[in-house]
Amino acid sequence: MATVAVYIEAFSHYAEAMHLPRTLVTHHPMGRPLGPPGSDGRQREVIEAALSLVDSAVAPGTVERMGGVYRPGAAS
Amino acid sequence: MSDAHTESLEEFAQSLSYGKRSDLSFKFLPRLGPDVGDALASVLREVGSVFDTGDPSELIDLAIGLQADGYQSRPLTERYRYDDGPFTRPDRPVADSRVALLTSSGHFAADDDPKPLGVESMTQAEAEERITDFLKEAPTLSEVPIATSGDLLEVRHGGYDTRGSRADHNVSFPIDRMRELATDGVIGTLHETAYSFVGACAQTRLIKQTGPEWVARLKSTGSDVVLLIPV
Numbered sequence: 001m002a003t004v005a006v007y008i009e010a011f012s013h014y015a016e017a018m019h020l021p022r023t024l025v026t027h028h029p030m031g032r033p034l035g036p037p038g039s040d041g042r043q044r045e046v047i048e049a050a051l052s053l054v055d056s057a058v059a060p061g062t063v064e065r066m067g068g069v070y071r072p073g074a075a076s
Numbered sequence: 077m078s079d080a081h082t083e084s085l086e087e088f089a090q091s092l093s094y095g096k097r098s099d100l101s102f103k104f105l106p107r108l109g110p111d112v113g114d115a116l117a118s119v120l121r122e123v124g125s126v127f128d129t130g131d132p133s134e135l136i137d138l139a140i141g142l143q144a145d146g147y148q149s150r151p152l153t154e155r156y157r158y159d160d161g162p163f164t165r166p167d168r169p170v171a172d173s174r175v176a177l178l179t180s181s182g183h184f185a186a187d188d189d190p191k192p193l194g195v196e197s198m199t200q201a202e203a204e205e206r207i208t209d210f211l212k213e214a215p216t217l218s219e220v221p222i223a224t225s226g227d228l229l230e231v232r233h234g235g236y237d238t239r240g241s242r243a244d245h246n247v248s249f250p251i252d253r254m255r256e257l258a259t260d261g262v263i264g265t266l267h268e269t270a271y272s273f274v275g276a277c278a279q280t281r282l283i284k285q286t287g288p289e290w291v292a293r294l295k296s297t298g299s300d301v302v303l304l305i306p307v
Contacts, residue, residue, distance in 0.1 A: 001164055001291075001294065001295055001299060001300065001301070001302060002164045002165070002166040002300065002301050002302075003164070003301070003302045003303075003304055004301070004302075004303060004304065005304040005305070005306060006303070006304070006305050006306075007306060008143075008144075009140070009143075009144045010104075010140075010143045010144040010146070010147040010148065011147060011306065013147075013148050013152060014152065014156055017152050017156050017157045017158070018156055018157070018158050018161065019158045019159070019160055019161030020161055021161060021162060021163045021164065027137075027140060028140065029101065029136075029139065029140050029143060029240075030100075030101060030143055030236050030237065030307070031100075031101070031181075031236040031237045031238065031239075031240050031241060031247070031248060031307055032240040032241075032247040032248065033247070033248060033305055033306075033307060034246060034247050034248065034250055034253070034305070035247060036240070036244075036247065037240050037243035037244030037246075037247055038243070038244050040246070040252075040253065043246050043247065043250055043253050044253050044256065044257065047250060047253050047254070047257065047303065048257070048262060050303060051170045051175070051257075051262070051263070051301070051303065052170075054166055054170050054173075054301050055166070055169055055170055057163075059163060060160065060161035060162060060163035061160075061161055069133070069136075069137065070136055070137075070140060071133065071136070072136075
């Protein structure tokens with residue numbers, strides 16, 4: 001069973017220290033790791049990026065930082 | 077002479093961390109130590125800019141950056157350090173896989189309240205007030221049918237600001253987005269149950285007992301992939 005975790009930047013040092021198999025890091029605030037409320041597009045983008053790590057990562061401790069910013073109300 | 081106490085900046089910062097002004101988005105402020113005054117001044121400066129620009133983008137980025145500075149300011153305990161980690165290679169692409177969701181966001185189906193600490197219909201405010209009790213308790217894993225609609229979902233977690241999750245559960249418990257991805261073929265199939273628990277719980281029990289039990293349970297579902305969303 002393969003796993004991938006989505007962390008916010010504030011807690012990414014935990015994921016790195018624990019050598020999780022695959023981690024996607026977002027620059028989002030605490031409690032909203034996938035994006036702003038109502039931003040369906042951003043939420044989906046984050047999940048797709050996380051799941052793509054399942055297909056692409058080749059070693060434990062894979063950490064990818066996702067681009068983009070947290071913008072409530074942005075067109076999604 | 078007045079005996080009124082003038083609150084120090086340090087006391088103010090502490091009051092945001094489960095104190096008299098508890099604010100879970102800013103409970104990290106005491107971690108900034110002597111930098112807390114400069115941090116607050118920078119926030120106020122950006123608020124002033126928003127008066128003129130109407131654009132809160134830089135204020136949002138600043139606050140998110142301060143959260144990261146706060147939480148990364150203290151070294152991790154050895155409990156969280158591992159020299160290496162497990163790694164399971166998937167047998168098939170995600171597009172052909174069965175995918176499950178597990179979050180620590182504290183979501184549950186409205187008709188299946190886990191009744192934390194034995195309390196019926198505990199409020200969010202009470203969860204925050206009793207955070208130290210939560211940290212001594214083993215977590216309960218809530219099972220939520222993946223087809224559940226948002227109006228039948230609840231969230232309660234004394235460790236983070238749940239306002240975003242209340243406005244839209246998908247910010248931390250993305251069952252709507254997962255269903256869409258399955259419909260669009262990005263995900264092969266979805267495990268019919270999504271799982272959530274309150275991450276503010278007895279950590280040693282989570283690591284040594286509850287967590288391994290949940291792993292066994294998830295493996296028995298036939299899921300190939302688990303998407304983990306810690307908050």
